[in-house]
Amino acid sequence: MRSNVFQVDLSRGEISSFDTPLEIVRSYLGGRGLNMYYLYKYLKPKIDALSPDNVLIFGTGLLTGSGLPNSGRFNISAKSPESSVLGDSNCGGFFGPELRFAGVDRLIITGRAEKPTYVYVEDGKIELRDASPYWGLNTLEVQKSLREDLGRDVQIACIGQAGENLVRFANIINGVKNAAGRGGLGAVMGSKNLKAVVARGNLGVPIAHPEQFVEKVREIRDYLTSSKIVQTLGRVGTPLLYEVSNHLGAIRTNNSQLNAFGDTLDAEVVHQYVEKMLSCYACVVHCRHRNYGGEGPEYTTTVLLGANVGISDTQQMVELNNLCNDLGMDVSSTGTIIAWAIELYQKGYLNRKSAGRELEFGDYEMVRSLMTDISRRTGLGDVLAESTRAVKHFGEETKDFLIAVKGLPQSDPHDCRYLKSFALGIAVASRGADHLRNRPTLDIMDLPPELMKKIYGVPIDNNPTSYRTKEHMVYFHENIYSIIDSLGICKFVCHGFNSPRLLGYEHFSDLIKVATDLDFTRKDFEEIAQRIVDLERMINNREGITRKDDTLPKRYFDEPMKLRLGKGHRIDREKFQEMLSGYYRLRGWDENGSPSPERVRQLESLYG
Structure with a gap:
């Protein structure tokens, strides 16, 4: 079986490759497991996560791209610039399979390019290309531009302005909303002057027993599609969890000062703003929403960019979801940090002058403008772009109102x-x-x-x-x-x-x-x-x-x-x-x- 690794040194412009020994594959499989194996090996302790010393790993799973149901996931790993500990994010979509089709199971990226760069991968060959024309574009724009220049058959993992500006909770996006969201790994890409990784593959994934494989795929697909939870997720997506949790009184509301919210974020209400349901690679669930202007929201978004910041208007929550994806920021950190800032305003740690505006729960225009300011690092947005590190700016006692663990x-x-x-x-x-x-x-x-x-x-x-x-x-x-x-x-x-x-x-x-x-x-x-x-x-x-x-x-x-x-x-x-x-x-x-x-x-x- 194949489990190859390509190392890309952006500082030197050097590319090399080697195979993962079978013993190590048996010990860690692939994806997150092998990423951890290599991260422990190459990451030096206590380094600055935004320095060239950080190690950024794109790793596909042992079965990614095989054609088995729902085998489209991959992991991106590095030291987190948000928490300063382990950074690792699992992502769906189509990029992971395409990377394997291009003959690459794992990319280990080190150093820092002198100018904006993107990594181009095609059928076992890797090139470093100039990304200057794409620098400054948000996630949807850069993918559109790269496809215009390279062809529609490429898959792209990229950053938006938030990643370029080293927002500590910037994410890495492939497609409209598939995000490696947690830990600020988009800022790691930005710190390396790396705008995107682009994959085009024609090699496929080798299958040991093709006939048995086809039969097993059919069997697993039938088993999964008969499940009621799979059928429900395919109809309304992850927001189905909102109503049950809200009934319990377990919904984070107004920075967790309250624990229940309105029914305007129930799954059936959200579904009224959905054009159709979509899927990731080889998916039998189809839980992704295409809304009128983007994709989403997930259950996490309905709460973090809805109840937690006091937004009850369903359309407004959906629009904040779309903006967050386009800017390239993690919805969980965005919603938590903005809600924290609003409470700090309530408690007098911020005022109109220091915040540049009034901060109130439920103010859609304020939340929207603050998200944009965070991505550009302007005004209060520059402070909030530091995520949990902003405690140093506001005062140690403000940590008491911050809903975070280990800096995340x-x-x-x-x-x-x-x-x-x-x-x-x-x-x-x-x-x-x-x-x-x-x-x-x-x-x-x-x-x-x-x-x-x-x-x-x-x-x-x-x-x-x-x-x-x-x-x-x-x-x-x-x-x-x-x-x-x-x-x-x-x-x-x-x-x-x-x-x-x-x-x-x-x-x-x-x-x-x-x-x-x-x-x-x-x-x-x-x-x-x-x-x-x-x-x-x-x-x-x-x-x-x-x-x-x-x-x-x-x-x-x-x-x-x-x-x-x-x-x-x-x-x-x-x-x-x-x-x-x-x-x-x-x-x-x-x-x-x-x-x-x-x-x-x-x-x-x-x-x-």
């Missing part, structure tokens, strides 16, 4: 004070306050105890407000999500993310066998997952992360929720610490949250 604003639309497993998840997630690393969505499904025990291997307290046994849930979901990200498959069709069924370890074994002829057992996957999570922790430990950083926003501990079923709930500090210790024990880490010296030596021995 929370992506999960849920107010985690009610959902204790969710709270533990965002506290220990390797890239900061993020739900896509380990969110135990099954905790809010009221599943039968016998089914929960079958899934998690131990009896689980299925009361979402309980602290008991939640570490087992986070541990399980963190493991399987790391495997999913390493295979290049979408979580929406996999076990645990939105359903207690769908694709799990047994399916993964079958799919890998027919595609690559490699054999993996459930035990193999569990060991690989532990290896990936441990290595991510080792990367963060090198950056100074310890137990003290596996925590939650102060508001979650000190302020009870005010509305609906969540009313009165908060996180008890002592019980949280008990959950955290339980999680560490499952991971085999010490009480400070570090893998043992023996484990570190074991993983480092794989580097030869």
Whole structure:
């Protein structure tokens, strides 16, 4: 099987390549796993994330582009300029498969180009080309211009003005809305004078057993399309989660000062602004919205650019979604940081003079103009472009109102004070306050105890407000999500993310066998997952992360929720610490949250 790596040194203009040894593929699979392997190898601890020393890795999954259902995902990794710890983002669309079709499984980019540059990849050959004509364009414009110049059959991962201006939560976009959003990796591209990576491929992906593969694709497609959750996602997309969470009183509202919002952001209302549903590569779900002016919104956007900033008008929320994508900024950080700024204005840390405007929840024109100012780094936007680092500007006490962990604003639309497993998840997630690393969505499904025990291997307290046994849930979901990200498959069709069924370890074994002829057992996957999570922790430990950083926003501990079923709930500090210790024990880490010296030596021995 093929697992090749191309190294691009932008400073020297040099390009080289090598193959990943089969032993390492078996140890980390691909995608997120292999990205972590190479990031630990090449990233120097404590470097400035916006310096030429940072390492930027584009990595496809073991099954990306194979033609299996929903196999269009890839990962981009680097040190985050937003959090100063691990930066890693999983992305869909069509770019990842095209990169593999072009004969490249992994790009490792170092240095800094002297002038605006883009990387062009075609059938095993890589060129560095002048991007000066495209510098200054936003994400939609640059893709349109590159296709006019190169042809419509290329796929492009690019940055907008936010990335060029080193906004610390700038993202990398391919297509209209497919974003490597978390951690500010678009700013890493901007710091390297790298405008885009362009792929055109005609090589395809080798398949070990073509006839069995075709039969397995048919079988998996039929299984997935018969699922009710897949059918519902295909009709209304991820906003379907809003109504349930809002009923619980678990929606982040007005910078989490409140925990419920109006019904104008319900999925059926949002769907009125949708032209049609779209899909990523080989997708059987079709959960993406094409709205009248862009694509989206996702559930995260409906809350972070809706309820969290007080925007109840559905059309306005959709327009903010489109603007955020075009500017090339992460919607989670954008909505969190702007909501934080509005609360600081309410509390007197900002005034009309220092903010350059009045800041009020629900003011659409203000939010829109502030987003543009952030992308251009003008006025207050220049300060907010620093994301959580803006605490240094506003004063240390303003951190008390900031909804972030490890320097990363929370992506999960849920107010985690009610959902204790969710709270533990965002506290220990390797890239900061993020739900896509380990969110135990099954905790809010009221599943039968016998089914929960079958899934998690131990009896689980299925009361979402309980602290008991939640570490087992986070541990399980963190493991399987790391495997999913390493295979290049979408979580929406996999076990645990939105359903207690769908694709799990047994399916993964079958799919890998027919595609690559490699054999993996459930035990193999569990060991690989532990290896990936441990290595991510080792990367963060090198950056100074310890137990003290596996925590939650102060508001979650000190302020009870005010509305609906969540009313009165908060996180008890002592019980949280008990959950955290339980999680560490499952991971085999010490009480400070570090893998043992023996484990570190074991993983480092794989580097030869």
